[in-house]
Amino acid sequence: MTFAEPAAETCAGERDCKHGRSTNGCDDCKVRLFSVCGALEPAELDELDRLSQVKNFPAKAMLFDQGALAGSVFNVTEGIVRLYKSLPDGRRQIVGFALPGDFLGLALMDRYGVAAEAVTPVRVCRFSRAQFLSYVDGKPHLLRRLHEFAGHELSLAQDQMLLLGRRTADEKVAAFLLNLQARYGRIGAMSVNVPLPMSRQDIADYLGLTIETVSRTLTKLTKEKTVLVVPDGVRLLSTDRLDQLAAA
Amino acid sequence: MTFAEPAAETCAGERDCKHGRSTNGCDDCKVRLFSVCGALEPAELDELDRLSQVKNFPAKAMLFDQGALAGSVFNVTEGIVRLYKSLPDGRRQIVGFALPGDFLGLALMDRYGVAAEAVTPVRVCRFSRAQFLSYVDGKPHLLRRLHEFAGHELSLAQDQMLLLGRRTADEKVAAFLLNLQARYGRIGAMSVNVPLPMSRQDIADYLGLTIETVSRTLTKLTKEKTVLVVPDGVRLLSTDRLDQLAAA
DNA sequence: GTTCGGCATTGATATGGGTCAAAGCGTCCA
DNA sequence: TGGACGCTTTGACCCATATCAATGCCGAAC
Numbered sequence: 001m002t003f004a005e006p007a008a009e010t011c012a013g014e015r016d017c018k019h020g021r022s023t024n025g026c027d028d029c030k031v032r033l034f035s036v037c038g039a040l041e042p043a044e045l046d047e048l049d050r051l052s053q054v055k056n057f058p059a060k061a062m063l064f065d066q067g068a069l070a071g072s073v074f075n076v077t078e079g080i081v082r083l084y085k086s087l088p089d090g091r092r093q094i095v096g097f098a099l100p101g102d103f104l105g106l107a108l109m110d111r112y113g114v115a116a117e118a119v120t121p122v123r124v125c126r127f128s129r130a131q132f133l134s135y136v137d138g139k140p141h142l143l144r145r146l147h148e149f150a151g152h153e154l155s156l157a158q159d160q161m162l163l164l165g166r167r168t169a170d171e172k173v174a175a176f177l178l179n180l181q182a183r184y185g186r187i188g189a190m191s192v193n194v195p196l197p198m199s200r201q202d203i204a205d206y207l208g209l210t211i212e213t214v215s216r217t218l219t220k221l222t223k224e225k226t227v228l229v230v231p232d233g234v235r236l237l238s239t240d241r242l243d244q245l246a247a248a
Numbered sequence: 249m250t251f252a253e254p255a256a257e258t259c260a261g262e263r264d265c266k267h268g269r270s271t272n273g274c275d276d277c278k279v280r281l282f283s284v285c286g287a288l289e290p291a292e293l294d295e296l297d298r299l300s301q302v303k304n305f306p307a308k309a310m311l312f313d314q315g316a317l318a319g320s321v322f323n324v325t326e327g328i329v330r331l332y333k334s335l336p337d338g339r340r341q342i343v344g345f346a347l348p349g350d351f352l353g354l355a356l357m358d359r360y361g362v363a364a365e366a367v368t369p370v371r372v373c374r375f376s377r378a379q380f381l382s383y384v385d386g387k388p389h390l391l392r393r394l395h396e397f398a399g400h401e402l403s404l405a406q407d408q409m410l411l412l413g414r415r416t417a418d419e420k421v422a423a424f425l426l427n428l429q430a431r432y433g434r435i436g437a438m439s440v441n442v443p444l445p446m447s448r449q450d451i452a453d454y455l456g457l458t459i460e461t462v463s464r465t466l467t468k469l470t471k472e473k474t475v476l477v478v479p480d481g482v483r484l485l486s487t488d489r490l491d492q493l494a495a496a
Numbered sequence: 497g498t499t500c501g502g503c504a505t506t507g508a509t510a511t512g513g514g515t516c517a518a519a520g521c522g523t524c525c526a
Numbered sequence: 527t528g529g530a531c532g533c534t535t536t537g538a539c540c541c542a543t544a545t546c547a548a549t550g551c552c553g554a555a556c
Contacts, residue, residue, distance in 0.1 A: 107399025
């Protein structure tokens with residue numbers, strides 16, 4: 001079983017973005033589809049695109065560190081980025097994975113609140129924060145949209161708090177798989193084949209578990225024919241069962 | 249030992265807000281000091297104040313339910329509000345406590361992402377979402393400020409994710425007490441006497457623990473002379489020790 | 497003042513998930 | 527082609543926290 005590169009077949013023009021061209025790294029159009037672009041006119045999108053600069057990071061490269069001065073805003077074009085906070089003794093909590101189309105640093109604060117590290121090789125397009133700010137400042141409609149978007153992010157963070165504080169290991173893993181499936185679905189074709197490019201340690205640090213528990217839970221789900229663990233990912237055999245476990 | 253009502257001695261004019269009068273429910277000035285008011289001129293603040301409407305809720309009253317249409321924006325003037333998400337089987341995660349000065353519904357989304365319930369009797373000033381939106385829409389500087397504020401909220405949520413996913417019971421309780429102390433400090437005088445108007449169940453649901461564990465942890469901290477449990481609150485005897493436990 | 501009801505505390509016990517340790521298993525490179 | 531390294535899985539055991547069950551405490555109602 002192979003997984004489609006999630007970034008491979010998407011074009012912003014085919015979705016809710018007015019930018020009528022492929023945005024996946026083609027020469028004249030670097031920014032990828034994103035949730036706020038519906039607020040922009042094609043001309044505005046072109047302008048935004050002109051501000052951007054494509055940048056590549058190998059796996060494990062830091063995009064930025066927690067607490068660092070926030071000099072850039074990034075739009076992930078390809079690959080996966082982990083966002084995390086750490087404790088001095090090394091304990092780590094991954095607060096999210098950024099997939100193609102996601103923005104980093106959109107809070108537009110002085111300093112980054114989390115660290116960002118490439119899980120896979122990553123392509124981003126980068127904006128200088130200053131330029132992005134001045135671009136945004138003249139566009140109240142975009143600002144409104146960004147704010148709404150921030151509210152959505154907050155809501156997701158609160159869901160994750162519920163998951164971390166009140167769910168069992170089984171429920172956590174089930175919710176994670178379904179959530180990832182849904183997110184891949186938004187940037188490619190919805191499929192029962194869910195790539196897991198991140199390590200077990202990453203998954204554990206995202207769900208507040210240990211690698212061993214993640215591994216055991218996956219084999220347990222495999223034994224009950226709910227999922228099938230394959231190289232680099234998971235095939236969801238019974239989304240019903242997963243839904244039941246993850247029950248809202 | 250008694251606790252000062254945290255709301256009693258604050259005046260926005262003494263802080264970073266340009267509104268040079270007491271904002272604690274006096275007749276001509278209902279809105280309480282809040283983090284975005286620095287972005288507003290006195291005249292704008294007056295206008296905002298004119299839009300508002302004072303409202304009281306008894307303890308345990310719902311201000312709004314999760315998923316309900318977001319008709320209002322609230323500014324808490326007095327009392328404490330718990331914000332939470334629940335699972336169908338009743339498990340609950342409190343995602344935050346709103347203290348005097350805090351806003352509810354500032355994400356300005358269509359629906360509330362969490363439920364809000366009065367812990368103590370609560371006074372708020374209410375804005376209709378529509379009015380608040382149109383008030384805000386003409387003020388890009390305020391919108392920027394609101395967005396920054398949302399970013400800060402997100403950062404707090406991420407801290408809480410780290411706490412829920414990776415900290416022990418002791419660390420959770422220590423961090424909670426220090427955090428609460430700091431927040432009271434912002435609306436009144438910083439004190440080692442930290443009122444705990446919320447129940448142990450609330451604290452447990454905030455920290456991802458059970459009441460018993462919260463209780464045991466507090467008695468453990470009491471035995472080691474780190475805190476002193478008193479009626480309706482806690483006295484912090486060794487913030488050093490608590491800092492050490494909560495170590496960022 | 498007494499009783500009642502709702503929380504909080506404490507104790508005894510159970511268990512989900514953590515820890516420690518040892519195999520497995522790919523994959524990359526010599 | 528093989529060996530070594532890194533990641534994952536599996537197993538055995540343990541412990542932090544949950545669960546279950548009293549008991550204690552305090553404020554409200556009468």
